[in-house]
Structure formats: C-alpha cells, structure tokens
Amino acid sequence: MDLPPPNFHCLRERAELLEVIGVSARLNTLNGTTGEGLSLNVSERRQVAEEWVTKGRNKLDQVVIHVGALSLKESQELAKHAAEIGADGIAVIAPFFLKPWNKDVLVNFLKEVAAAAPALPFYYYHIPALTGVKIRAEELLDGIQEKIPTFQGLKFSDTDLLDFGQCVDQNRQRQFAFLFGVDETGFLCFRMHMVNHGCPNMVSQDVTSTYNYLGKKTNQMLEAFERKDFSSALNCQFCIQRFINFVTKQGFGVSQTKAIMTLVSGIPMGPPRLPLQKASREFTDNAKAKLKSLDFLSCTD
Numbered sequence: 001m002d003l004p005p006p007n008f009h010c011l012r013e014r015a016e017l018l019e020v021i022g023v024s025a026r027l028n029t030l031n032g033t034t035g036e037g038l039s040l041n042v043s044e045r046r047q048v049a050e051e052w053v054t055k056g057r058n059k060l061d062q063v064v065i066h067v068g069a070l071s072l073k074e075s076q077e078l079a080k081h082a083a084e085i086g087a088d089g090i091a092v093i094a095p096f097f098l099k100p101w102n103k104d105v106l107v108n109f110l111k112e113v114a115a116a117a118p119a120l121p122f123y124y125y126h127i128p129a130l131t132g133v134k135i136r137a138e139e140l141l142d143g144i145q146e147k148i149p150t151f152q153g154l155k156f157s158d159t160d161l162l163d164f165g166q167c168v169d170q171n172r173q174r175q176f177a178f179l180f181g182v183d184e185t186g187f188l189c190f191r192m193h194m195v196n197h198g199c200p201n202m203v204s205q206d207v208t209s210t211y212n213y214l215g216k217k218t219n220q221m222l223e224a225f226e227r228k229d230f231s232s233a234l235n236c237q238f239c240i241q242r243f244i245n246f247v248t249k250q251g252f253g254v255s256q257t258k259a260i261m262t263l264v265s266g267i268p269m270g271p272p273r274l275p276l277q278k279a280s281r282e283f284t285d286n287a288k289a290k291l292k293s294l295d296f297l298s299c300t301d
C-alpha cells in the first residue's frame with residue numbers, strides 16, 4: 001500500500017484536529033506556515049488542498065488555499081487547481097528569494113497569480129518576518145483593486161499594528177477582509193473591529209498556529225467579545241499570552257506547534273520537514289506542564 005509521506009499525513013489530519021479541539025473555524029488558510037506549504041512539492045500541495053476542501057465541507061465556512069511559491073508558474077498552477085476543486089479563495093505570500101523591491105513589482109507578481117483563478121477571491125498573505133519582504137501592507141493596498149479585481153483582503157501576520165491599523169483605517173469604505181495572524185495580540189485587533197463597527201471592513205482571526213490547540217480559550221475570547229464583555233475577553237487573551245510567552249522563551253516555531261498539536265489532540269502530526277528539527281522531549285514535557293497549569297488541557301484530557 002502506498003503510504004503518504006508523514007508530513008502530508010499530518011497536514012491532512014489537521015482538518016480533523018479542528019473538530020477535536022472545537023475551534024469555531026470561520027476560515028482556514030492551508031498550505032501556509034504551520035502546514036509547511038513551502039516545504040511540499042506541487043503534487044503534495046494539490047493533495048492537501050483536495051483533502052481540506054473535502055473534509056472542510058459543512059465544517060468550515062471557508063477554505064482558502066495558500067498558493068504562493070517562488071515560481072510564478074507553480075503558483076498559477078496551484079491557483080487554477082484551487083479553483084477547479086472548489087476552494088473559497090487563494091492566498092499568496094511575497095516571493096522571498098529573488099524579492100520584489102517595491103510595491104508595484106510585488107503587485108505585478110500577485111496580479112499574475114490572481115489572473116490564473118479569475119473567479120476566486122484573492123488574499124495577500126503578509127508575513128514579512130519569514131519572507132523578508134518588508135513592503136508595508138498599507139502601501140500595497142493602495143489602489144490594489146484596480147490591478148487585481150478579485151482582491152478580497154489581507155492576512156496580516158506581523159506585529160506592526162501601525163501598519164495594520166492604517167490598512168483598516170484607509171479602507172473603511174471597501175469590502176476588504178482583514179485576517180489577523182498574531183495570536184498573542186488578536187484581542188487588540190478585535191477591538192479595532194468594534195471601533196470600526198458599522199463599516200464594511202471585517203477584522204477577524206484566521207485559524208493560525210495556536211488555534212489548533214487553544215481553540216477553547218480562543219472561542220471564549222470571541223464569545224466574550226461578541227457580548228462586549230471586554231474585561232473577560234482581555235483575560236482570555238492574557239491567558240493565551242501566558243502560554244505563548246512561556247513557549248517563546250524555550251524556542252517556539254512550526255516544529256514545536258506540531259508537537260503541541262499532537263499532544264493536545266492525540267492525532268500524530270508527524271515530524272516537520274528538514275531543515276526543521278523535531279521538537280525536543282524536554283520542550284514537549286514543559287509545554288504539557290504549562291498547558292495543564294493554565295487549564296488548557298481540561299477539554300481533551
């Protein structure tokens with residue numbers, strides 16, 4: 001029997017993990033950072049995308065497929081494929097080896113990818129710490145719909161809240177979606193949404209790395225927020241911060257995320273792909289003790 005490579009297996013199982021942890025997932029981008037999309041080949045990325053679209057049916061409101069790649073042709077192929085399998089949108093990071101040196105060059109690249117799936121909503125995935133492309137998102141949004149008619153919004157995985165705030169502020173009249181990808185400061189962004197209430201903008205949280213295992217607390221934060229109980233929402237955010245602060249000090253990244261996802265769900269996520277190294281036993285033990293002390297394991301223990 002042909003077994004899929006471990007990484008593919010683990011990514012496929014992430015769809016089931018959402019159910020186990022109980023994340024009320026409105027939107028999930030896949031083949032992104034946590035899913036090591038850039039470490040997979042095109043055929044694996046296609047398989048993962050197909051699996052998510054199938055598994056996500058009736059469970060996720062939207063499945064957005066990250067199709068960014070260094071090769072424009074590969075990106076276009078993945079964008080076309082996303083359209084064929086019925087995805088709800090595509091997302092693209094900036095090419096990160098031979099980099100775009102200004103906004104116009106980056107938009108021209110994104111435009112070519114978007115054109116390969118002309119009926120699919122298009123998101124720019126802004127993650128400058130990993131791509132090294134520091135073009136401000138606020139600048140990129142200026143006039144983007146004229147160049148990319150399918151442009152739908154931004155996944156903002158950066159801590160520059162001035163840039164993020166300006167993206168929201170300058171696009172109040174547009175129907176853009178702003179998805180925030182820094183779990184430790186998500187609450188602040190939800191507050192921005194409230195301040196923005198009545199505007200067509202949407203600031204919300206994508207299913208990012210820690211939501212794979214802190215879904216219960218995240219849901220509590222969202223529910224408190226909905227009922228305008230900002231003090232409870234802030235407490236939930238602080239609780240999430242306590243955990244992220246703890247693991248960050250021990251070295252935290254995609255490998256460690258996978259180890260915690262396995263620990264919390266019981267679903268084996270497999271090792272990460274080289275050059276990443278499997279999280280150490282010591283890290284996993286420490287993370288487990290911290291999750292317990294913060295009462296994060298109670299729903300799955």
Ligand SMILES: CC(=O)N[C@@H]([C@@H](O)[C@H](O)[C@H](O)CO)[C@@H](O)CC(=O)C(=O)O
Pocket residue numbers: 029032033034035130157181182183184206207208209210244254
């Ligand atoms: C650099 C990184 O991995 N960022 C994570 C965050 O969820 C991050 O792990 C978390 O905020 C803890 O710092 C996400 O933005 C990545 C993400 O959403 C993805 O898997 O595409």
